[in-house]
Amino acid sequence: MIKSNKLFILFFTPFLFVLPSPVKAEISMQKVKAAQQKLFVLCQLEQGLDEAKLEREASFVLQSNGIPTRLTEDKEVLDRAQTLFDMAGCDAFPKGVYMSDWVKSLVKDSDEIFSNASKEEQSLMKEFSYAVCKYNNKDFTLEERDSYINNASMRSSVALDPDNLKRLIEGAVGYSRNLDKNTCTSI
DSSP states (O other): GGGHHHHHHHHHHHGGGSOOOOOOOOHHHHHHHHHHHHHHHHHHHHHTOHHHHHHHHHHHHHHTTTGGGGGGOOHHHHHHHHHHHTTTTTTTSOOOOOHHHHHHHHHHHHHHHOOOOOOOHHHHHHHHHHHHHHHHHTTOHHHHHHHHHHHHHHHHOOOOHHHHHHHHHHHHHHTTBBOOOOTSSBB
């Protein structure tokens, strides 16, 4: 399942780190994505999952997307992942789940989550999707992406507690599949 959704994985993972993200330094997109995979590993290790399997899945995701797996040992990548882990935590992730299982769940449930959300929640999910798409197209820097999402969140009255944020992210994943990846507009 991971292989067929490899781009999907790297598209949605930025959603998980924008709202509470304390990291401001601009690093390459490849390093950001490697740090996101490393953070997922750190969070799931805390839940007692098998380190070797977690690392294999993270490496597979990176390699499938043309990102050198050696980046998971890069100092900037490790620092970013550790800072996010220390400051933002793992609330946006399901607990005790391997990446492959989480992706299967997201593929299955994310469209329904978006469809069942309130109009205001859907609007916020669309903003999340737009900002991540613009970042992935290199139209936004990391800081611009984070700022865009933070501003959209502040304008919204949607609750952003950990459980609701995770649901909003999952719904945004469903919506993001309906975006033209070049223009970041609805298809």
